[in-house]
Amino acid sequence: MSGLYLHIPFCKQACSYCDFYFVTRQDQKAQFVEKLINEIHSKQDSVYSQGIIETIYFGGGTPSLLTIKELSSILEAIKSTFHLKAKEITIELNPDDVSKEYLDGLKGLGINRVSMGVQSFDEELLKFMHRAHNANEALQCLEILSLSAIEVFTADLIYGNPGQTLQMLEKDIDTLLQFDPPHVSAYSLTIEPRTRLGKQLELGRLMVPGDEVVEQHVDLVEEKLKRAGLFRYEVSNFAKPGREAVHNTNYWEHKNYLGLGPGAHSFWWDENKQGATRWSNEANLKKYLENNHTKEIEKVSLAGLAEERVMLALRTSKGFSLCELKTRYNYELSPGQLAYLERMAFEKKLVMEKDIKLTSKGLKITDAIILDLLTA
Ligand code: SF4
Structure with a gap:
């Protein structure tokens, strides 16, 4: 899909x-x-x-x-x-x-x-x-x-x-x-x-x-x-x-999407699911009409995708699960990151059950929590 x-x-x-x-x-x-x-x-x-x-x-x-x-x-x-x-x-x-x-x-x-x-x-x-x-x-x-x-x-x-x-x-x-x-x-x-x-x-x-x-x-x-x-x-x-x-x-859940038109962004998993490619059409209508536009291409590793998924998921009420990180991205959070999540759960900024998700209190400082988690 x-x-x-x-x-x-x-x-x-x-x-x-x-x-x-x-x-x-x-x-x-x-x-x-x-x-x-x-x-x-x-x-x-x-x-x-x-x-x-x-x-x-x-x-x-x-x-x-x-x-x-x-x-x-x-x-x-x-x-x-x-x-x-x-x-x-x-x-x-x-x-x-x-x-x-x-x-x-x-x-x-x-x-x-x-x-x-x-x-x-x-x-x-x-x-x-x-x-x-x-x-x-x-x-x-x-x-x-x-x-x-x-x-x-x-x-x-x-x-x-x-x-x-x-x-x-x-x-x-x-x-x-x-x-x-x-x-x-x-x-x-x-x-x-x-x-x-x-x-x-x-x-x-x-x-x-x-x-x-x-x-x-x-x-x-x-x-x-x-x-x-x-x-x-x-x-x-x-x-x-x-x-x-x-x-x-679907963007937040890393489903494939194709962007068409000047300035449009795309994301597509590699065939072997070991990474993905992200690219964008040059944001220039004149060049687009002349068939002369370039694409900016970025390869994203599985680990990069996993970190991105954590960032995107923490912005949503569904959150993410450790199991999803393991099976889809072959990624495990470090002991330091897990300890940080537990501290956030203790402070009622996050719920750590089957899924890990921010509470309303946590959502107010989403960016700070994401940054601290990824650097913990
Ligand atoms: S300039 Fe155009 S694209 Fe930008 S916010 Fe206004 S209507 Fe939307």
């Missing part, structure tokens, strides 16, 4: 915090769709097309800038190239692109999950983020979405913004919960160096909230979502039981 990720690199405008690969000119959209279809067909009769594709994810960029016809031609190419038994087909949407007709069109294509970049309902924060949509568009979109035939929708929220109070965040969460979302992704604002916010920070024009404020935001998000029946199954992801994202869960 594997997944397919398609990177659609077009956006209306650059969000101030975003460091994904995208372009704001859309005049090459038709040419891009054609190249993407060529790239899909190029995998015919390859190792990637032998197994079953269980999930497809249209990410970006802004995939909802593609028309239903364009999406349909991409899906047709996928069906004619791969063995598709899709459990989940997700598309990322921006609120300003959504209409009932568009959602009906997506449903008609077999897309059963949409992910909407709401981020906030506060006009000032949306402006600060330089989002293309306003609060009203987000509300209208959620209204249409919650009434649509699409099975699952998820909405993104960003907390920990400069000037965002707990009351503002609470209002955002309450507004979103009115639409009874089956899934929510909530991220703390991270400021990457190559972004507009990164430049402002460098110039000293931005004051970011301290760790204690961000921690209060996380607590509020977790508590309110839990009360609404959405459980934290990964550091940034909350879902009603059975509504967890399959595609993203």
